[in-house]
Amino acid sequence: MSTNDHNLSNRLTTVRDYIRWGASQMNAAEVYFGHGTDNALDEAATLVLHALHLPPDLPETYFAAVLTPQECATVQALIEQRIATRQPAAYLTRRAWFMGLPFEVDQRVLVPRSPIAELIERQFQPWLADPEAVTAILDLCTGSGCIGIACAYAFPEAHVDLVDISPEALEVASLNVAEHGLYERVQVIASDVFTALPGRRYPLIISNPPYVDAAEYASLPAEYRHEPALGLQAGTDGLEIVRQILDQAGDYLTEDGWLVVEVGSSQAALLAAYPDLPFIWPEFERGGEGVFLLPAAALR
Numbered sequence: 001m002s003t004n005d006h007n008l009s010n011r012l013t014t015v016r017d018y019i020r021w022g023a024s025q026m027n028a029a030e031v032y033f034g035h036g037t038d039n040a041l042d043e044a045a046t047l048v049l050h051a052l053h054l055p056p057d058l059p060e061t062y063f064a065a066v067l068t069p070q071e072c073a074t075v076q077a078l079i080e081q082r083i084a085t086r087q088p089a090a091y092l093t094r095r096a097w098f099m100g101l102p103f104e105v106d107q108r109v110l111v112p113r114s115p116i117a118e119l120i121e122r123q124f125q126p127w128l129a130d131p132e133a134v135t136a137i138l139d140l141c142t143g144s145g146c147i148g149i150a151c152a153y154a155f156p157e158a159h160v161d162l163v164d165i166s167p168e169a170l171e172v173a174s175l176n177v178a179e180h181g182l183y184e185r186v187q188v189i190a191s192d193v194f195t196a197l198p199g200r201r202y203p204l205i206i207s208n209p210p211y212v213d214a215a216e217y218a219s220l221p222a223e224y225r226h227e228p229a230l231g232l233q234a235g236t237d238g239l240e241i242v243r244q245i246l247d248q249a250g251d252y253l254t255e256d257g258w259l260v261v262e263v264g265s266s267q268a269a270l271l272a273a274y275p276d277l278p279f280i281w282p283e284f285e286r287g288g289e290g291v292f293l294l295p296a297a298a299l300r
């Protein structure tokens with residue numbers, strides 16, 4: 001940032017001023033948005049409100065409030081850090097939101113953003129016959145634990161297993177289980193896909209596994225380099241883990257269970273590799289695509 005900005009606080013005074021300024025700076029620097037927000041103003045609001053220790057849903061009347069000189073400097077430094085380091089805002093604030101719930105995140109886990117949140121909210125209707133009968137759920141490739149923990153809220157009777165191969169990711173998932181006070185119903189398990197789960201059966205298996213193919217990974221914006229490669233990379237065609245899930249899920253689903261998997265941009269490769277599987281591709285009101293559902297019967 002240039003030395004001209006040292007006197008920024010003479011020109012910018014309010015919360016609104018700093019959100020506008022932060023958005024302009026990030027746009028000018030061509031920062032990438034895609035880890036929790038999709039535009040500069042929302043990203044700037046996230047960072048400014050965080051720096052001021054204010055809630056992310058601050059009522060607009062407070063946007064005219066004037067910052068102290070110290071607050072101006074803190075806000076400016078955070079926006080500058082976002083631009084200089086290209087870290088997703090969630091790593092700077094250590095907070096992400098999924099299905100309206102707060103999650104602690106850092107560079108050990110991907111920033112939660114799966115459209116599966118919308119399906120959890122509606123308890124996988126109309127596909128899941130009887131949500132009340134769901135007593136066990138597996139969140140495979142759990143990262144921060146966001147999907148499984150959101151499921152624990154949506155299915156209050158269910159026990160939930162959070163599985164990941166990364167011990168670092170499981171540390172973060174455990175923090176989130178504790179923060180949500182769910183340790184009696186939500187268990188964290190280290191496992192390479194299904195390896196550590198012999199004999200378990202679930203009416204619902206949900207997974208947002210790594211699915212980025214080699215070519216796409218090489219071209220991702222800088223923000224993605226701060227995320228664990230293990231959470232993104234999945235071989236040449238992006239299907240390395242998805243293939244294992246499809247091969248084995250039938251053995252871990254109950255008879256009328258459902259498998260739900262996000263494959264994102266690898267949807268075309270999946271359809272080419274499995275032309276005979278009856279994938280269901282739900283539409284999302286709040287954006288996103290590339291999530292399929294399959295009934296257990298299709299996997300046997």
Ligand SMILES: C[S@@+](CC[C@H](N)C(=O)[O-])C[C@H]1O[C@@H](n2cnc3c(N)ncnc32)[C@H](O)[C@@H]1O
Pocket residue numbers: 109110111112113114140141142143144145146147163164165166169191192193207208209210211230231232241
């Ligand atoms: C795309 S991230 C998803 C994280 C989280 N479910 C979410 O939606 O934010 C994929 C996760 O899969 C984990 N993973 C990668 N390979 C795995 C494997 N073979 N078995 C289990 N987990 C794996 C990574 O450590 C990472 O946390």
